[in-house]
Amino acid sequence: MSQNPDSCAATRSMLAVLSAGLALVAPVFAQNAEVAGAWALTVETDVGGTTNPSVTLEQNGAALTGHYSSETLGEADVTGTVEGNEVSFSFDAEAGGYAIEVSYTGTLQDDGTLSGTMDLGGLGGGTFVGKRQ
Numbered sequence: 001m002s003q004n005p006d007s008c009a010a011t012r013s014m015l016a017v018l019s020a021g022l023a024l025v026a027p028v029f030a031q032n033a034e035v036a037g038a039w040a041l042t043v044e045t046d047v048g049g050t051t052n053p054s055v056t057l058e059q060n061g062a063a064l065t066g067h068y069s070s071e072t073l074g075e076a077d078v079t080g081t082v083e084g085n086e087v088s089f090s091f092d093a094e095a096g097g098y099a100i101e102v103s104y105t106g107t108l109q110d111d112g113t114l115s116g117t118m119d120l121g122g123l124g125g126g127t128f129v130g131k132r133q
Helices: 005-029
Strands: 037-045 049-051 054-060 063-070 074-083 086-095 098-108 114-120 125-132
Touching (some): 037 114
Antiparallel strands (some): 063 074
16 A cells, blocks of 8 residues: 555645644753752852762752751751752851852763752852762
8 A cells, every 4th residue: 555645745744743843842841850868069169168068968849948057157957949950959057157159050960960059148159969879
C-alpha cells in the first residue's frame, strides 16, 4: 500500500510542529536539583578570610529549610529555594554587634559541588564551594 506524498509531507510538518512545541514546554517540567543533606563549605570572604562552615539542608520540592553552623556566625536556621540547578538560602546572624541577613546563592555543578557567592548583609561578601558530606 503506497502513501500519498502530500500526506507524508503533512505528517512530517505536523511532527516538526509538535517537536518544536515540546522543546518550548520541556523547560517548564525541568526538575529541581536534589541538594538535601549535609554540606561542608569553604568560604572566601573579603572581610574575614577563609572559613569552613557547614549547612544541612532539607528539601521539599523547591523549598529548602535547614541549619547552618560556623565558628564565625554561630548557629542559625536557614530557609531557601531550588530552581533547576540554582540554589539560594539565607539566615539571620550577628556580626560585630549588628544583626545581618546572610545569603548564599549558587549553582549545583556537574561534579556535585555547590558553588557561588555569599553576602554578609551588605557588610561584605565572598565566594563559596560546598561539598556533600
